[in-house]
Amino acid sequence: MKSIRVIMLLVSTLIVAVSMSAWSQPGQTASAPASATGASTMAASGAGSPANGKKANRTLRRKVYAAIGKHKEISAGNISVIAKDGAVTLQGTVTDASQIGQVAEIAKGVPGVTSVINKLTVQKPFGDM
Incomplete structure (x- = not known):
């Protein structure tokens, strides 16, 4: 019984020690101010840019969806x-x-699009085999 308590105490101590030394993620505020060298290293490595890249990608994707959606003859529900x-x-x-081809041309016309890879196919009607 005592050995189980000792093991549980060691495990909980290890968990606390690991959680106290965990690094904060980019975009989160740390409880203690970052040192000047840590901040300059983070800025030099571009650690904040992946979040900006993801945001730019989402924005571009939404712009392409909006451009396709303006064309009522195209069913954009099955387009990713x-x-x-x-x-x-x-x-x-x-x-x-x-x-x-029409959807690809619409996507190429969206500002910010540098290239388009078109993997669209024609939907077969039900019953055709």
Whole structure:
């Protein structure tokens, strides 16, 4: 019984020690102010840029969705847009073969899009095998 308590005490002490030495994530405030060298290292490594990159990617993806949505003849419900650093990938299905190129041209016209990878296919109607 005493050995179990000792083990539990050691494990809980280890958990507390590890949690106290954990680093704060970018964008979170730390309880103690960062040293000048730590702050300059973080700024030099660009640790804050991935969050800005993700935000820019989400914004670009939304702009492409909005541009496609302006064209009522295109059913955008089955189209997936992935944006990464200006490169846009279109995946999913459209109802007509002519819409494949049309959706790609719409995406290319969105400001911030540097390239478009078109993986759209034509949706087969039910019953066709």
